[in-house]
Amino acid sequence: MSTAKLILEGQEYEFPVIVGSENEAGIDFASLRAKTKAIGFDPGYGNTGACQSAITYIDGDQGILRYRGYPIEQVAAKASFVETAYLLIYGQLPTQAELDKFQRELTYHTLIHEDMKKFFEGYPAKAHPMAILAAMAVSLSTYYPDSDEPDVVNLNIIRMMAKMKTIAAFSYKKSIGQPYVYPRNDLSYIGDFLHMMFAVPSESYQNSDVLERALNLLLILHADHEQNCSTSTVRMVGSSRASLFASIGAGICALWGPLHGGANQEVIEMLDMIQADGGNYRKYMDMAKDKNSNFRLMGFGHRVYKNFDPRAKILKQSADEVLNALGVSDPLLDIARNLEEIALKDDFFIQRKLYPNVDFYSGIIYRAMGIPTNMFTVLFALGRLPGWIGHWKEMHDDPSTRINRPRQIYTGATERQFVPLAER
Numbered sequence: 001m002s003t004a005k006l007i008l009e010g011q012e013y014e015f016p017v018i019v020g021s022e023n024e025a026g027i028d029f030a031s032l033r034a035k036t037k038a039i040g041f042d043p044g045y046g047n048t049g050a051c052q053s054a055i056t057y058i059d060g061d062q063g064i065l066r067y068r069g070y071p072i073e074q075v076a077a078k079a080s081f082v083e084t085a086y087l088l089i090y091g092q093l094p095t096q097a098e099l100d101k102f103q104r105e106l107t108y109h110t111l112i113h114e115d116m117k118k119f120f121e122g123y124p125a126k127a128h129p130m131a132i133l134a135a136m137a138v139s140l141s142t143y144y145p146d147s148d149e150p151d152v153v154n155l156n157i158i159r160m161m162a163k164m165k166t167i168a169a170f171s172y173k174k175s176i177g178q179p180y181v182y183p184r185n186d187l188s189y190i191g192d193f194l195h196m197m198f199a200v201p202s203e204s205y206q207n208s209d210v211l212e213r214a215l216n217l218l219l220i221l222h223a224d225h226e227q228n229c230s231t232s233t234v235r236m237v238g239s240s241r242a243s244l245f246a247s248i249g250a251g252i253c254a255l256w257g258p259l260h261g262g263a264n265q266e267v268i269e270m271l272d273m274i275q276a277d278g279g280n281y282r283k284y285m286d287m288a289k290d291k292n293s294n295f296r297l298m299g300f301g302h303r304v305y306k307n308f309d310p311r312a313k314i315l316k317q318s319a320d321e322v323l324n325a326l327g328v329s330d331p332l333l334d335i336a337r338n339l340e341e342i343a344l345k346d347d348f349f350i351q352r353k354l355y356p357n358v359d360f361y362s363g364i365i366y367r368a369m370g371i372p373t374n375m376f377t378v379l380f381a382l383g384r385l386p387g388w389i390g391h392w393k394e395m396h397d398d399p400s401t402r403i404n405r406p407r408q409i410y411t412g413a414t415e416r417q418f419v420p421l422a423e424r
Helices: 032-036 073-076 081-090 094-109 116-122 129-142 150-176 189-198 209-221 229-238 242-253 263-276 282-287 310-326 331-345 348-352 356-369 371-397
Strands: 001-007 011-019 023-027 055-058 064-067
Touching: 001 032, 001 356, 011 032, 011 073, 064 073, 064 081, 064 189, 064 282, 064 310, 073 209, 073 310, 081 094, 081 189, 081 209, 081 263, 081 310, 081 371, 094 150, 094 189, 116 129, 129 150, 129 242, 129 371, 150 189, 150 242, 150 371, 209 331, 209 356, 209 371, 229 242, 229 371, 242 371, 263 282, 263 371, 282 331, 331 348, 331 356, 356 371
Parallel strands: none
Antiparallel strands: 001 011, 011 023, 055 064
């Protein structure tokens, strides 16, 4: 085994080097504090490996993303979302019999307890669907027992996957004041979600194959992305042996932020602003390059990818196909294309590797599908769900898992004597 040497105050220490299956190297500092009394300092954990995982591989420099070894381009082109979920959660592609059983279980457990409708009724009319989604995810723990028994763990995984789309659709219906539409057993996972979203009980509604294919693709591309903010949150909360439902609820809250899952909503709002200003996209590209400007170009660049986000390449083509198939002419898409064209040719963006990311086009497609802006992050959560579950399960099944407990560098006051209030 190779080792790394650290010299601290003249003293030399050795630490083992861990090498992953794709030759990623990491220095094992698990004994750093015990040996040196010092800790590593890495704000944002950008250079810290918190776990070993076999779920997703990313090479940001090369623009590579693989689920369980399968390139995202192949998964997106050939798989269904349910098949992708099985792969991420259980570690291998399902046989036809396994996939059929998984789909049947997801269908059987789609209904939520009738009492939970009272929770929805208690929220304000303008409550954000993500707030409802997080609260309802945690509320599932009050209805279903938590246990380390493998059969119970797997049943709760099925329940989480099955009921999340019902909760998401009900959250939307609550936000627009429409009656809830119950799940149907004769529809696919995605088809059932679209039906619950857009059908009205007193009217007939026919699912669109175009919308179903588009949403299938979007959910697959969002299904996992290694140790991002929300996935790390799920693992951190789960490390305390919190239930799957509690851990997923925490992940939803982490995803809600505009720098994470809310980024595609930020893109649409930016494009709306540019359109309202006469569509002068060049003005805003100049502002993005001006260090004295507060304008930030949303949907460009990524903390991991220093190349073109492979998911953005797939969605760019899908956006054209979806809008053409739906007969939608969206001026925001024209603005987005113009922004991308400038960024891919301008040295300022090229040198800084500010390529369009997955959020840049996903919002355009959601908008074309008729999904309101405040539901974009909910759709992201629905897509990311199997990745969260896969990571929770991987950690839960690992007997060496320790409760997460980061350290800090204290910068407060040194010891001082407390003065009673009467003497101050």
